[in-house]
Amino acid sequence: MEEHGRKEELLKAAQAIFGHYGYHQATIRAIADQAQCATGTFYLYFSSKEDCFLALVEQLYTHVMEYIMKARAGVDNPAEKLKRSLEAAVEVFRRDYELAQVVLVRGAGADPLFEDRMWRVREAFSAFIVKDLVDCGLDYERAVIGSHAWVGALAEVVGVWIRQDQDLDLTQAALEIERIFWRAWGLEDSL
Amino acid sequence: MEEHGRKEELLKAAQAIFGHYGYHQATIRAIADQAQCATGTFYLYFSSKEDCFLALVEQLYTHVMEYIMKARAGVDNPAEKLKRSLEAAVEVFRRDYELAQVVLVRGAGADPLFEDRMWRVREAFSAFIVKDLVDCGLDYERAVIGSHAWVGALAEVVGVWIRQDQDLDLTQAALEIERIFWRAWGLEDSL
Amino acid sequence: MEEHGRKEELLKAAQAIFGHYGYHQATIRAIADQAQCATGTFYLYFSSKEDCFLALVEQLYTHVMEYIMKARAGVDNPAEKLKRSLEAAVEVFRRDYELAQVVLVRGAGADPLFEDRMWRVREAFSAFIVKDLVDCGLDYERAVIGSHAWVGALAEVVGVWIRQDQDLDLTQAALEIERIFWRAWGLEDSL
Amino acid sequence: MEEHGRKEELLKAAQAIFGHYGYHQATIRAIADQAQCATGTFYLYFSSKEDCFLALVEQLYTHVMEYIMKARAGVDNPAEKLKRSLEAAVEVFRRDYELAQVVLVRGAGADPLFEDRMWRVREAFSAFIVKDLVDCGLDYERAVIGSHAWVGALAEVVGVWIRQDQDLDLTQAALEIERIFWRAWGLEDSL
DNA sequence: CATGAATGAGGTTTCATTCAT
DNA sequence: AATGAATGAAACCTCATTCAT
Numbered sequence: 001m002e003e004h005g006r007k008e009e010l011l012k013a014a015q016a017i018f019g020h021y022g023y024h025q026a027t028i029r030a031i032a033d034q035a036q037c038a039t040g041t042f043y044l045y046f047s048s049k050e051d052c053f054l055a056l057v058e059q060l061y062t063h064v065m066e067y068i069m070k071a072r073a074g075v076d077n078p079a080e081k082l083k084r085s086l087e088a089a090v091e092v093f094r095r096d097y098e099l100a101q102v103v104l105v106r107g108a109g110a111d112p113l114f115e116d117r118m119w120r121v122r123e124a125f126s127a128f129i130v131k132d133l134v135d136c137g138l139d140y141e142r143a144v145i146g147s148h149a150w151v152g153a154l155a156e157v158v159g160v161w162i163r164q165d166q167d168l169d170l171t172q173a174a175l176e177i178e179r180i181f182w183r184a185w186g187l188e189d190s191l
Numbered sequence: 192m193e194e195h196g197r198k199e200e201l202l203k204a205a206q207a208i209f210g211h212y213g214y215h216q217a218t219i220r221a222i223a224d225q226a227q228c229a230t231g232t233f234y235l236y237f238s239s240k241e242d243c244f245l246a247l248v249e250q251l252y253t254h255v256m257e258y259i260m261k262a263r264a265g266v267d268n269p270a271e272k273l274k275r276s277l278e279a280a281v282e283v284f285r286r287d288y289e290l291a292q293v294v295l296v297r298g299a300g301a302d303p304l305f306e307d308r309m310w311r312v313r314e315a316f317s318a319f320i321v322k323d324l325v326d327c328g329l330d331y332e333r334a335v336i337g338s339h340a341w342v343g344a345l346a347e348v349v350g351v352w353i354r355q356d357q358d359l360d361l362t363q364a365a366l367e368i369e370r371i372f373w374r375a376w377g378l379e380d381s382l
Numbered sequence: 383m384e385e386h387g388r389k390e391e392l393l394k395a396a397q398a399i400f401g402h403y404g405y406h407q408a409t410i411r412a413i414a415d416q417a418q419c420a421t422g423t424f425y426l427y428f429s430s431k432e433d434c435f436l437a438l439v440e441q442l443y444t445h446v447m448e449y450i451m452k453a454r455a456g457v458d459n460p461a462e463k464l465k466r467s468l469e470a471a472v473e474v475f476r477r478d479y480e481l482a483q484v485v486l487v488r489g490a491g492a493d494p495l496f497e498d499r500m501w502r503v504r505e506a507f508s509a510f511i512v513k514d515l516v517d518c519g520l521d522y523e524r525a526v527i528g529s530h531a532w533v534g535a536l537a538e539v540v541g542v543w544i545r546q547d548q549d550l551d552l553t554q555a556a557l558e559i560e561r562i563f564w565r566a567w568g569l570e571d572s573l
Numbered sequence: 574m575e576e577h578g579r580k581e582e583l584l585k586a587a588q589a590i591f592g593h594y595g596y597h598q599a600t601i602r603a604i605a606d607q608a609q610c611a612t613g614t615f616y617l618y619f620s621s622k623e624d625c626f627l628a629l630v631e632q633l634y635t636h637v638m639e640y641i642m643k644a645r646a647g648v649d650n651p652a653e654k655l656k657r658s659l660e661a662a663v664e665v666f667r668r669d670y671e672l673a674q675v676v677l678v679r680g681a682g683a684d685p686l687f688e689d690r691m692w693r694v695r696e697a698f699s700a701f702i703v704k705d706l707v708d709c710g711l712d713y714e715r716a717v718i719g720s721h722a723w724v725g726a727l728a729e730v731v732g733v734w735i736r737q738d739q740d741l742d743l744t745q746a747a748l749e750i751e752r753i754f755w756r757a758w759g760l761e762d763s764l
Numbered sequence: 765c766a767t768g769a770a771t772g773a774g775g776t777t778t779c780a781t782t783c784a785t
Numbered sequence: 786a787a788t789g790a791a792t793g794a795a796a797c798c799t800c801a802t803t804c805a806t
Contacts, residue, residue, distance in 0.1 A: 024215040149344035156343020184371040406597040534729020535722035566753040611788045
């Protein structure tokens with residue numbers, strides 16, 4: 001569990017600085033200061049500012065994927081899978097609050113170069129939902145739009161939650177979103 | 192109606208450049224080139240790069256508001272108001288394709304300074320929805336979350352549409368989103 | 383003759399700074415200071431430090447070539463051509479004293495990347511000599527080595543001249559070198 | 574004769590790296606890697622990068638001097654001394670190929686600081702030649718210029734040889750240079 | 765109004781050197 | 786003696802902004 005090497009300290013610092021200032025306003029100097037080391041030290045662990053930022057994106061991606069895979073393991077009912085996937089995503093965002101902020105809020109639109117990588121998180125999640133919805137009997141077209149709608153609704157609520165400094169009850173909001181889509185798709189009795 | 196002065200040309204150019212490169216990658220030089228004038232000329236019409244960007248945000252805000260107000264004028268039924276508001280928003284985003292891209296996609300997360308201003312578009316729209324939902328009988332809590340969910344779903348679909356170069360049928364998607372929320376809130380028979 | 387635009391000022395300054403400090407010790411700051419302008423101004427005229435340095439190399443190359451071509455024009459006797467080429471080269475080095483210093487003394491070994499470009503000056507000159515020597519009746523092998531020897535002898539003398547701040551009489555030295563090779567190749571009576 | 578301590582390993586590594594990359598592009602890290610030790614170890618044997626480079630220059634200087642002194646020992650005829658000195662220098666450059674490359678090719682122009690030291694090799698060699706030429710009957714002025722010419726011719730040929738990866742036959746070239754100067758000075762019958 | 769050359773602060777990145785282990 | 790992580794000064798280069806014409 002020796003998880004507090006310099007690289008972890010720098011990642012944590014980068015999370016805070018990117019989260020607070022956004023990608024472009026963040027400076028290596030600020031990240032190094034936050035991690036209490038020299039700017040040169042940053043480059044012992046990351047080849048560039050971009051490399052560091054992408055490492056954070058990758059980290060969130062990995063966390064979300066791992067959590068969702070675990071939540072879906074051993075579950076057969078597609079409606080149940082859907083429910084658990086949504087809940088898992090919300091849980092990761094809540095736990096990795098700062099990381100989610102970096103990727104979902106500060107990273108968006110930061111740079112055309114980063115967009116593709118950052119959208120992998122949303123797309124990967126969206127893919128699960130499409131599959132489950134089709135398994136639940138929805139036709140493909142509506143499943144695709146529905147998955148986007150769900151991801152968008154969730155991201156928006158997380159964004160509001162982050163922006164409002166957690167005034168909003170994220171769990172309640174996630175439940176309400178679940179209810180909305182559940183009813184819309186007539187899945188109330190599928191569990 | 193002399194709408195083709197230098198300022199309008201510069202705004203149009205800024206739209207294209209910000210939309211393509213994002214706020215930070217965009218340069219005044221590129222905007223001026225696109226508008227076929229010198230960089231100095233830019234500063235005759237905008238006090239700074241930030242000022243120009245915010246002018247675009249304000250422009251989208253104004254367009255959306257005007258269009259929605261017009262769409263709601265003279266309509267009494269709250270469900271009908273809701274329906275028309277959504278359709279008006281979609282219509283504006285479609286028409287002001289590039290502007291929407293700047294504000295919704297490239298502007299997001301660009302800079303903490305801009306966030307508040309840019310979120311006014313979403314919040315203002317969200318406020319209409321909350322009001323209509325409450326008028327339709329929903330309790331306030333669910334109306335707030337529901338409005339965020341709707342805005343998020345819509346923004347996501349517009350984002351996908353923009354990113355995929357309009358492969359997705361935006362009108363169909365907007366209709367499907369409408370159907371989802373309509374059913375979820377039991378408003379099918381309210382029109 | 384309006385040859386004193388900013389670019390010419392910067393080239394002159396670069397000549398002085400590169401000549402004094404060598405490529406790597408020279409800083410853009412120092413060049414800009416010498417040219418009495420801001421560092422940013424440097425980049426209005428050169429895309430990089432390397433670009434500027436190569437512009438100087440190219441300049442010397444062009445000067446030498448032009449001067450030699452002119453000196454050889456309308457001369458038929460190969461021994462006479464040889465004589466005039468050598469004298470032309472010496473003349474250019476004397477006139478473009480600082481430029482020669484940059485390319486012949488400071489540039490040598492500065493960077494493997496630059497070597498090829500910088501050796502074009504020597505090679506181009508060497509090629510003329512080889513041709514003339516063969517025309518004078520020398521066999522090719524000896525002409526090649528002889529041309530290198532001559533170029534080397536000349537460069538060394540110019541180098542010493544530059545290093546000693548012109549204490550040595552360059553014209554006398556060039557004449558003596560001419561005599562050496564003339565005798566060695568038995569060309570005393572060819573003119 | 575314990576010639577394989579760490580310092581020798583580092584000098585050998587430095588030779589390879591300086592020879593390949595040039596003084597400024599060479600990094601301590603690269604030299605240490607090549608010598609299979611840590612960067613800190615480098616500083617146990619050299620006080621700085623400059624110190625290490627100068628040690629190499631000094632090494633070549635010593636080698637050349639030793640070899641020439643040995644070659645001249647017990648020889649009385651000044652023309653024979655001259656001949657043997659030249660051959661000794663060529664022999665050292667051929668044997669210490671990499672070292673010669675560092676000093677003659679990569680070191681040249683690297684840094685004004687190094688020039689003086691590096692030119693000692695040429696000057697020391699040149700001094701021998703001047704002495705021998707005067708002993709052979711040449712007047713001093715011509716002997717000085719002649720010695721520079723010879724050193725330059727030789728250095729150029731070695732430079733070409735190094736640059737062309739030894740395509741040129743160095744021994745043949747040295748012989749040809751010897752013949753050129755021998756004839757120019759009328760020494761053909763002096764041996 | 766319009767221009768565009770000039771500015772210079774500030775950012776990212778490199779690397780010689782140090783020092784605690 | 787040996788290590789190699791850490792340092793931080795300094796370099797190159799960009800670009801928003803100004804101002805003389």
